[in-house]
Amino acid sequence: MSEKKRITRRDLFKLGFSAGAAMTLSGVPGATNLARAEEEKPSKMSDTTLPQVPRRVLGKTGETVPVLLMGGSMNFDSKFDPKLAEAYRFGVNYIDVADCYNNGQCEAKVGSFVAKADLRKNVWITSKSDQHDPKGLERTLHTGLDRFATDYFDMYYLHAVEDPSVINDDLKATVERLKKEGKFRFFGFSCHDGNVDELLQIAAKTPWIDSVMFRYNFAQYGNKALNDAIDACVKTNVGLIAMKTQRSEVSFQDSWKKFQQKGKWSKHQAVLKAVWADERISAAVSHMDTFEKLKQNIAAAVDQYELGRADVQALERYATATRHEACDGCDHICGPTVDAPVKIAATLRYLMYHDMYGEKDKARELFRRLPTGAQRLRGVDFRPANAACPFGVNVVAHMERAAKVLAG
Numbered sequence: 001m002s003e004k005k006r007i008t009r010r011d012l013f014k015l016g017f018s019a020g021a022a023m024t025l026s027g028v029p030g031a032t033n034l035a036r037a038e039e040e041k042p043s044k045m046s047d048t049t050l051p052q053v054p055r056r057v058l059g060k061t062g063e064t065v066p067v068l069l070m071g072g073s074m075n076f077d078s079k080f081d082p083k084l085a086e087a088y089r090f091g092v093n094y095i096d097v098a099d100c101y102n103n104g105q106c107e108a109k110v111g112s113f114v115a116k117a118d119l120r121k122n123v124w125i126t127s128k129s130d131q132h133d134p135k136g137l138e139r140t141l142h143t144g145l146d147r148f149a150t151d152y153f154d155m156y157y158l159h160a161v162e163d164p165s166v167i168n169d170d171l172k173a174t175v176e177r178l179k180k181e182g183k184f185r186f187f188g189f190s191c192h193d194g195n196v197d198e199l200l201q202i203a204a205k206t207p208w209i210d211s212v213m214f215r216y217n218f219a220q221y222g223n224k225a226l227n228d229a230i231d232a233c234v235k236t237n238v239g240l241i242a243m244k245t246q247r248s249e250v251s252f253q254d255s256w257k258k259f260q261q262k263g264k265w266s267k268h269q270a271v272l273k274a275v276w277a278d279e280r281i282s283a284a285v286s287h288m289d290t291f292e293k294l295k296q297n298i299a300a301a302v303d304q305y306e307l308g309r310a311d312v313q314a315l316e317r318y319a320t321a322t323r324h325e326a327c328d329g330c331d332h333i334c335g336p337t338v339d340a341p342v343k344i345a346a347t348l349r350y351l352m353y354h355d356m357y358g359e360k361d362k363a364r365e366l367f368r369r370l371p372t373g374a375q376r377l378r379g380v381d382f383r384p385a386n387a388a389c390p391f392g393v394n395v396v397a398h399m400e401r402a403a404k405v406l407a408g
């Protein structure tokens with residue numbers, strides 16, 4: 001059955017949005033431009049009575065962004081994606097793309113939407129480079145700008161930084177020149193491995209890093225090193241964006257269903273609201289590949305009331321009970337215990353894309369990009385990794401599954 005491609009105020013009420021919490025369209029210019037581009041029901045596009053996703057300042061950029069950001073790691077329509085149009089109607093005018101998303105087609109597809117809707121000046125586009133050296137970054141940037149058919153990105157990130165030494169003076173010189181040339185307005189990086197706290201501390205001390213997008217979720221509130229690093233970034237005004245807010249369960253399956261709370265919100269909505277409750281975080285990027293997810297997330301965002309006690313308790317129970325299913329990416333702990341050049345954290349992350357997000361092709365493609373030795377999972381004894389993992393992640397079982405579905 002095809003999904004309904006319009007979200008109404010009534011839909012939002014059904015999904016938890018409370019009357020009186022709405023903000024009318026004010027901060028998002030260009031709704032009429034979008035109306036022109038929308039061929040089916042143009043009159044609806046200029047509806048200025050819809051509630052709008054609230055906005056927060058993104059650190060030293062000094063600009064506001066919606067608290068809910070459209071993640072681009074999915075397959076958009078190559079001409080005019082209706083999810084992007086619908087998100088925009090509710091104020092979600094920040095789209096997070098990357099050179100590698102959707103097998104390298106993401107920038108072109110989102111660029112096509114933006115051109116057709118004539119929205120370039122009204123949307124914030126962040127793109128990213130998988131190449132972390134200055135020359136590689138510049139090459140990837142130019143390719144991205146061509147694919148998107150734009151002169152500039154609003155933000156440009158180094159994608160998935162692990163090695164802190166890539167933030168160096170050579171990169172600084174290139175970033176400052178490209179900024180002067182108008183290729184991007186702001187610069188930063190994304191990170192989701194075990195050294196997120198170390199990288200955030202570096203960002204806090206690096207004046208030319210404007211923003212960081214990092215893995216952050218409800219299960220990490222008690223992590224002191226991470227909290228200290230977030231505080232350091234807030235002190236020096238580095239704009240913080242949360243990603244992977246649904247937590248990195250390696251094999252999500254149906255385990256969370258047992259913990260569905262009796263509160264007002266679904267688990268996915270509650271997790272987002274828990275992140276927004278942290279005012280140090282400007283926004284959360286979300287993987288909204290269906291209208292249902294878009295609708296749920298918008299309903300949670302436009303409702304300005306905090307989570308109730310039942311929701312908070314359910315999240316806490318869920319965090320505790322599923323701790324052994326979430327990999328924090330700290331493979332400096334478990335990796336050295338295994339006698340093979342495997343990449344445990346990366347493999348578990350790709351398994352999460354496969355099992356939890358249903359992104360099977362992307363998961364296999366990423367796995368294929370690992371060094372050949374890291375792709376050989378069969379015959380490796382992962383029992384020492386099980387023993388080493390402080391969170392009790394069952395590496396043996398997950399690697400067995402990864403060998404089947406990723407290494408195939």
Ligand code: SF4
Nearest residue numbers: 327328330331334389
């Ligand atoms: S399996 Fe455990 S030790 Fe290894 S990276 Fe994941 S959380 Fe860290």
